[in-house]
Amino acid sequence: MSAKPSIEKIDQKSESSFFLRKVVRERRPDHSTDGVWRYHKEYEKLLTTESSGRRVVGYSIDDYAATELVLLGENLPHCWLTDHHVEQYVIQFTKESIGDSFWSNSELALINKLLSTSQQGIKFDADTTKAIAPKILGLFETEGFERLLLLFQILDTLSKSKNLELLT
Numbered sequence: 001m002s003a004k005p006s007i008e009k010i011d012q013k014s015e016s017s018f019f020l021r022k023v024v025r026e027r028r029p030d031h032s033t034d035g036v037w038r039y040h041k042e043y044e045k046l047l048t049t050e051s052s053g054r055r056v057v058g059y060s061i062d063d064y065a066a067t068e069l070v071l072l073g074e075n076l077p078h079c080w081l082t083d084h085h086v087e088q089y090v091i092q093f094t095k096e097s098i099g100d101s102f103w104s105n106s107e108l109a110l111i112n113k114l115l116s117t118s119q120q121g122i123k124f125d126a127d128t129t130k131a132i133a134p135k136i137l138g139l140f141e142t143e144g145f146e147r148l149l150l151l152f153q154i155l156d157t158l159s160k161s162k163n164l165e166l167l168t
Contacts, residue, residue, distance in 0.1 A: 005077035008038040018093035018151060020139055025086050028079075037079045042092035043115060044072040045154070046080075047129070047136045049089065053082030057121035058168030069129040069136075070167070071158065073119035089136050091151070110159035111152075121167030128161045 048068045055064040057078045072078055095103050103112060135154050139147055
């Protein structure tokens with residue numbers, strides 16, 4: 001892996017407050033390829049539904065497996081490496097895309113604390129992941145305000161999770 005991660009520009013639609021994508025690939029064993037070891041200004045929730053391999057977040061290198069949920073903070077270098085089939089669901093957003101002043105509301109204190117903690121990378125326990133996975137998959141089937149509301153329900157649930165692991 002190169003010592004310096006590359007910046008990833010997220011192609012987010014301007015009319016959307018956050019970005020969704022499903023990642024399906026057969027393998028990613030070569031960590032020296034440009035763009036694999038990367039960072040971006042967006043927060044990122046990543047649900048792995050199929051795969052196992054090595055997860056690199058900041059200074060942390062660990063094994064990962066299917067049904068894993070990770071939250072990454074802004075500009076936190078990361079990559080996932082595997083030699084076999086991968087399916088992951090990715091949610092990316094910035095505070096600016098939702099509205100900077102919105103985040104100063106007291107109702108969002110726990111979510112703000114979660115996002116601040118995500119600068120270290122957070123892995124959620126199996127029970128939290130199992131509870132949240134259907135909601136993450138539901139984001140891909142909803143639109144408009146319902147989708148935004150579901151995003152905040154997910155963030156709220158994650159902000160109340162007591163069983164999490166800081167990655168770096």
